[in-house]
Structures are given as structure tokens and as C-alpha cells.
Amino acid sequence: MNASRTARERARAELTQEIKEEARRQLAAEGAQRLSLRAVARELGMVSSALYRYFPSRDDLLTALIIDAYESIGARVEAADAARPPADLRGRWRAISQAVREWALTHPHEYALVYGSPVPGYSAPQETVVPASRVPIALVKLARDAWASPTSAPSTEGPPLSPTLAAQAEQVAAALAPGLPGPVLTRYIIGWTQLFGMISFELFGHLVGSVDPADDFFAHAVEHMADFVGLPADTPSPS
Amino acid sequence: MNASRTARERARAELTQEIKEEARRQLAAEGAQRLSLRAVARELGMVSSALYRYFPSRDDLLTALIIDAYESIGARVEAADAARPPADLRGRWRAISQAVREWALTHPHEYALVYGSPVPGYSAPQETVVPASRVPIALVKLARDAWASPTSAPSTEGPPLSPTLAAQAEQVAAALAPGLPGPVLTRYIIGWTQLFGMISFELFGHLVGSVDPADDFFAHAVEHMADFVGLPADTPSPS
DNA sequence: TGTACATCAGTGAACGCGCGTTCACTGATGTAC
DNA sequence: TGTACATCAGTGAACGCGCGTTCACTGATGTAC
Numbered sequence: 001m002n003a004s005r006t007a008r009e010r011a012r013a014e015l016t017q018e019i020k021e022e023a024r025r026q027l028a029a030e031g032a033q034r035l036s037l038r039a040v041a042r043e044l045g046m047v048s049s050a051l052y053r054y055f056p057s058r059d060d061l062l063t064a065l066i067i068d069a070y071e072s073i074g075a076r077v078e079a080a081d082a083a084r085p086p087a088d089l090r091g092r093w094r095a096i097s098q099a100v101r102e103w104a105l106t107h108p109h110e111y112a113l114v115y116g117s118p119v120p121g122y123s124a125p126q127e128t129v130v131p132a133s134r135v136p137i138a139l140v141k142l143a144r145d146a147w148a149s150p151t152s153a154p155s156t157e158g159p160p161l162s163p164t165l166a167a168q169a170e171q172v173a174a175a176l177a178p179g180l181p182g183p184v185l186t187r188y189i190i191g192w193t194q195l196f197g198m199i200s201f202e203l204f205g206h207l208v209g210s211v212d213p214a215d216d217f218f219a220h221a222v223e224h225m226a227d228f229v230g231l232p233a234d235t236p237s238p239s
Numbered sequence: 240m241n242a243s244r245t246a247r248e249r250a251r252a253e254l255t256q257e258i259k260e261e262a263r264r265q266l267a268a269e270g271a272q273r274l275s276l277r278a279v280a281r282e283l284g285m286v287s288s289a290l291y292r293y294f295p296s297r298d299d300l301l302t303a304l305i306i307d308a309y310e311s312i313g314a315r316v317e318a319a320d321a322a323r324p325p326a327d328l329r330g331r332w333r334a335i336s337q338a339v340r341e342w343a344l345t346h347p348h349e350y351a352l353v354y355g356s357p358v359p360g361y362s363a364p365q366e367t368v369v370p371a372s373r374v375p376i377a378l379v380k381l382a383r384d385a386w387a388s389p390t391s392a393p394s395t396e397g398p399p400l401s402p403t404l405a406a407q408a409e410q411v412a413a414a415l416a417p418g419l420p421g422p423v424l425t426r427y428i429i430g431w432t433q434l435f436g437m438i439s440f441e442l443f444g445h446l447v448g449s450v451d452p453a454d455d456f457f458a459h460a461v462e463h464m465a466d467f468v469g470l471p472a473d474t475p476s477p478s
Numbered sequence: 479t480g481t482a483c484a485t486c487a488g489t490g491a492a493c494g495c496g497c498g499t500t501c502a503c504t505g506a507t508g509t510a511c
Numbered sequence: 512t513g514t515a516c517a518t519c520a521g522t523g524a525a526c527g528c529g530c531g532t533t534c535a536c537t538g539a540t541g542t543a544c
Contacts, residue, residue, distance in 0.1 A: 008507060008519075015520090031359030033272045036497060049499075050521045058498065117355025118443055120270030129448070136449070159462035165455035172449050189450060190437075190460050194429060196445075197436015204357055206435075209368070210375070210411050211428060216404035221429050223398035228467065247486075247540060254487090277530060288532075289488050297531065 016054050018044060020068065023061055024110070032113045033120075037061065059122055066124060067131050069110040073103045074134025081138050089146045090231045096138055097195055097222045104199045111203060115196060136192060137176060143188045144177035146231055154230030156183040184230065191225040255293050257283060259307065262300055263349070271352045272359075276300065298361055305363060306370050308349040312342045313373025320377050328385045329470045335377055336434055336461045343438045350442060354435060375431060376415060382427045383416035385470055393469030395422040423469065430464040 022040050037058050041048040055061040080099035084091040104111040114132070118124070146152040161169065161182050169182035177185070198221055201207050202214040211217035261279050276297050280287040294300040319338035323330045343350040353371070357363070385391040400408065400421050408421035416424070437460055440446050441453040450456035 012520085031356070034359050037499090038497060047522055048497090049501085049523080052499075053520055112356035115439075115443070115445070117270070117351035120273050124444070132445075133448070158466070159459055161459060162455040165450065165459055168450045168456070186450075186456065186459060187463070189456065190433060190463055193437040193440050193460070194433035195436070197434070197439065198429075198432040200354075200436065200439060201432050204354070205363070206354070206371075209372070211404065211407045211425075216401040217407070217425065217428065220398055220400060220404055220425060221432070224426070224429055227397065251487085275530060276532090286489055287530090288490080288534085291532075292487055 012054075019051060019054055019061070020064055023065055024068070027065060027109045027113065028107070029109075031109055032062070035062070035065075062119065062122060063125055063127065065110070066114055066128055069107070069114045070128060070131035070134065072107070072110070073100065073114075074131060074138075076100075076103045077135050077138050081142070086145060087149065087151070089142065089149060089152055090226050090234060092142050092145075093226045093229070093231055094222055096135075096142065097218075097225075100135065100195060101199050101202075101218060104203055108203055111199075115200060116204070139188055139192055140172065140176045140180075140185070143185060143229070144180055146229070147177070147180050147184060149232075152230060152232045154184045154187070156181050158183055158187070161186065187229045191229050194221065194225055251293075258290065258293055258300070259303055262304055263307070266304060266348045266352065267346070268348075270348055271301070274301070274304075301358065301361060302364055302366065304349070305353055305367055308346070308353045309367060309370035309373065311346070311349070312339065312353075313370060313377075315342045316374050316377050320381070325384060326388065326390070328381065328388060328391055329465050329473060331381050331384075332465045332468070332470055333461055335374075335381065336457075336464075339374065339434060340438050340441075340457060343442055347442055350438075354439060355443070378427055378431055379411065379415045379419075379424070382424060382468070383419055385468075386416070386419050386423060388471075391469060391471045393423045393426070395420050397422055397426070400425065426468045430468050433460065433464055 019040060022043050023035060026035050026039060026043070035058075037051050037055075038048040040061075041051050051061075055064065077096050077099045080095040081092050084095050086092075104115075113119075143154075147154055165186065166182045169185045173180040173182070173185055198214070198218060202212065202218070207214050207217070258279060261282050262274060265274050265278060265282075274297075276290050276294075277287040279300075280290050290300075294303065316335050316338045319334040320331050323334050325331075343354075352358075382393075386393055404425065405421045408424045412419040412421070412424055437453070437457060441451065441457070446453050446456070
């Protein structure tokens with residue numbers, strides 16, 4: 001029977017969710033390596049061995065949390081991007097950058113889980129690759145739109161690309177933004193590393209004593225990097 | 240007696256070093272949170288309680304390692320900087336950047352310990368602040384020298400600084416580079432975050448699938464950021 | 479130079495803890511006829 | 512609609528592990544006179 005079958009299945013899906021939620025709560029409270037199956041089970045009023053009906057091991061639970069974290073920040077970034085008019089290129093850059101930072105500040109341990117030091121003894125399986133690429137893909141799409149836009153004049157100037165780097169850029173562009181010149185794409189990659197570097201420094205305490213609190217510095221850097229990647233200023237005069 | 244007194248003290252200093260070395264070895268092999276007093280003692284052929292004559296707790300040993308790591312990368316960066324003629328501004332920028340990366344690649348777990356996610360339940364004590372600032376100080380000194388140099392024309396253009404950010408920049412400059420304009424200093428801070436962001440991404444696996452191996456991308460980004468902070472090109476014609 | 483005492487390094491046993499994982503089991507839910 | 516069987520979720524006990532830290536102790540090293 002369909003309905004009754006779904007009853008059991010629905011219970012399973014719900015509990016799986018609850019386990020992940022409780023695990024996320026502990027992650028937020030204690031950090032990744034303090035996360036223990038036993039504590040999760042305890043909090044859920046189950047016996048620890050029961051969790052093995054849902055996750056074959058602690059590492060699998062961790063993997064699920066990592067994937068969820070990537071999906072969460074990816075969805076947030078995509079939504080922020082989509083909320084702007086596609087032609088508002090600089091606005092999209094800002095929106096994406098702010099979305100990353102806000103997500104990081106509201107989910108510091110999940111951020112640390114995916115962008116901080118790798119959990120020792122744990123190596124991320126293949127399944128995390130696609131979710132992990134949502135943010136960079138959003139940036140490459142923006143790069144592509146900017147390149148295609150007449151209002152924008154991304155600079156292809158700058159240090160020359162070595163053959164190796166040019167080939168790497170070519171390979172990335174081929175999949176997501178055919179025709180996007182390597183010198184432009186590499187500028188976005190630099191912007192991408194700057195964005196996450198800045199947020200990691202803020203979150204991990206390396207800005208204390210200089211530009212902390214970092215709100216203004218962040219906004220300032222975002223504008224700088226928007227210039228750097230060649231996005232047009234705020235009120236472009238449409239030709 | 241002086242000589243005999245030093246005998247005991249020398250033994251103590253030596254063992255303290257050996258403990259740290261063994262701890263570092265385990266750090267390199269297993270990562271920070273796998274580091275255990277018992278394992279260190281075991282490896283050293285001591286009983287675990289003996290370590291308490293040298294470090295009052297596990298956290299103190301961790302602190303010692305963190306300080307050593309900061310001192311190690313700081314010394315490396317300062318040496319690389321000092322090895323260039325002071326007037327070779329871009330060469331110094333390159334040397335500093337490369338020194339950071341090389342240190343990170345040869346000491347990945349120590350890098351993760353200080354620049355990765357904070358160890359949960361452990362908060363870095365005040366004593367780490369000074370060692371931690373050696374790298375940023377090297378950069379600010381370079382900024383100061385570049386600002387003072389006639390061959391260099393650091394740009395004060397760019398997005399305006401908010402009053403808060405201007406004040407923060409002013410405070411940093413006051414201590415290390417009086418007179419250095421905020422817009423210039425903030426460019427260096429952006430460069431600093433980009434540098435570490437790029438290295439963290441490389442080390443933590445986020446460049447896989449795009450610009451990994453990252454050697455060429457790294458060199459390219461270093462040149463870009465040298466331009467960004469306004470360092471003169473390689474063969475400056477002395478005025 | 480020799481003795482009496484104080485300091486210190488290292489021992490070994492113990493405390494109390496929490497962890498991941500396995501396994502045989504019970505009882506409820508679902509399926510086939 | 513009712514019964515016989517199969518599947519599945521959750522239990523409870525247990526295994527084996529390693530950890531940080533404390534404490535009373537022994538014996539060696541250092542100090543004062």
C-alpha cells in the first residue's frame with residue numbers, strides 16, 4: 001500500500017532530518033570534532049546504536065552535514081544573486097559577497113567545517129564536489145554576463161598568463177562561460193579567494209587589532225574587488 | 240654553583256624542546272586535535288604525568304606550538320624580505336608572498352593550526368598576539384617604504400573610506416607607518432587577505448578543479464596584487 | 479672538602495570520562511496471498 | 512477482510528579504546544654552611 005508505506009518512509013525521512021538538525025546544533029555549539037554520535041542520540045532520546053539505522057558511521061553524518069552546508073550557502077548566494085536585475089552587475093557582485101559573509105557569520109561552525117582546516121582523518125568524498133561548486137559557479141556566471149554586457153568593460157590587461165594557467169582558465173571557461181578570456185576569469189578567481197580570505201580572517205580572529213569590526217572594511221574591499229574584476233560603476237549610462 | 244645549576248636547567252630546556260618537537264611531529268602527522276599528551280609522552284619514553292613538569296596542561300602545549308608556528312612563519316617572512324635590497328619593493332612583495340606560501344606548503348598542519356578553524360574549546364591567549372603580527376607588520380613596513388619611495392606611486396584612488404574604516408586604518412598606521420594614507424593601507428590589507436585566502440584555498444582543497452596545481456596562479460595573483468597595492472614594476476627607472 | 483637539607487624530575491597507579499561500533503534481541507509496521 | 516511471514520526501527524549490553532589529570536612516592540641533583 002502506498003500511504004502506509006510512505007508512513008514508515010516518512011518517519012524515516014523525518015528522523016533523518018532530526019538527526020541532522022541535532023548534529024548541526026552540536027556543531028554550532030561545539031565545533032566539528034566535538035560532534036559525537038552518542039551525544040546526538042542522547043539529545044534525541046535514543047540509544048546510540050539506533051543512529052546506525054540512519055547513518056552507517058560518524059563520518060557519513062559529517063559528510064551529510066558538509067553537503068548540507070555547501071547547499072545552504074550555495075542556495076543563499078544564488079538567491080541573493082537572482083534577487084537583483086541580471087543587468088545590475090555590480091549589485092549582483094555585492095549581493096553575492098554579502099550573502100557569503102552573512103551566511104558565514106550566522107553559521108560560523110558550518111563555515112569552519114567546509115572552509116576551515118579539513119577534519120583530520122576525514123577526507124571529503126566525491127559527493128561534496130557538486131554542492132561545493134555552487135558559489136564559484138555563481139561567480140563565473142556573473143563573469144560571463146559581465147563579459148557579454150556592453151555596459152561593462154572587464155579588463156584583459158594585467159600580468160600575462162603562463163601557458164599552464166591559461167590552459168587551466170580555458171578549461172574552467174569551457175564548461176561554464178565559453179569565450180570568457182583567461183585574464184578576466186583569473187581576476188574573478190582572485191576576487192573569489194580574496195572574498196573568502198577576508199571572511200576567514202574575520203571569523204577566525206585575524207583581523208582583531210586592525211580592521212575589526214570588519215563591516216566597513218568588508219564593504220570597502222567588495223567595491224575594490226568589483227573594480228578589480230572590471231564591473232561597471234553603479235549608475236551605468238546605457239549606451 | 241653556576242655550571243651545575245645550568246646542568247639541570249639545560250636538561251630542562253632540552254626536554255622542553257624535545258617535547259615540542261615530538262608534539263610538532265604528531266601535529267604534522269595527525270592534526271591539531273589528535274595531538275595528545277599521552278602519545279607525546281609515550282613516544283618520548285616517558286610516563287604521561289611527567290609532561291606536567293613541563294607544561295601545566297595540554298592547552299599550554301598547544302599554545303606553545305601556536306607561538307612557535309607564528310614565530311616560524313614570521314621569521315621566514317622577515318628573512319625573505321631582508322634578503323632583497325630594500326629599494327626592490329616589488330621583489331620584496333614577491334619574496335614575502337612566496338615565503339608565506341612555501342612555509343604553508345611545508346608546514347600544512349601548523350598552518351592549519353594558526354590560520355585554519357580555531358581549535359574548539361581553546362581560545363588563543365594574549366601571548367600569541369605579538370608573534371602573530373610579524374607577517375602583517377612586514378607588509379605594513381613594505382607599504383611604508385613604498386609610500387616613502389620616489390619610484391613608487393601607490394594609488395590613493397578607489398572607493399572612499401567610511402569614517403570608521405578611516406579611523407581603523409589611522410590607528411594601524413599610527414603605530415607602524417605614520418603618515419601612510421588609509422586608502423593605501425587598506426589596499427595592503429586587502430592584499431594580505433587575498434594572499435592568505437589563496438593559500439588556504441590551495442591547502443584545504445578548494446582550488447581542485449580550477450587552478451590546481453596552483454603555482455602559476457599564485458605567481459600571477461602575486462603580480463596582480465603588487466599592481467593593486469601600487470608597487471612599481473620590476474625595472475624602475477630612478478628619477 | 480664534607481655533610482644535612484631542600485628542590486626538582488620522573489614514576490606508577492588510579493580516577494572518571496566519553497567515544498565509535500557490534501550484536502543478538504524485541505516488537506511494531508508493512509506485504510502477499 | 513484476515514492471516515502468515517518478512518522487513519525494519521529501536522533496545523540494551525558489551526567491547527575495547529584513549530584521553531587529561533591528580534597524587535603520593537623515590538631517587539637524583541643542587542645548595543648552604
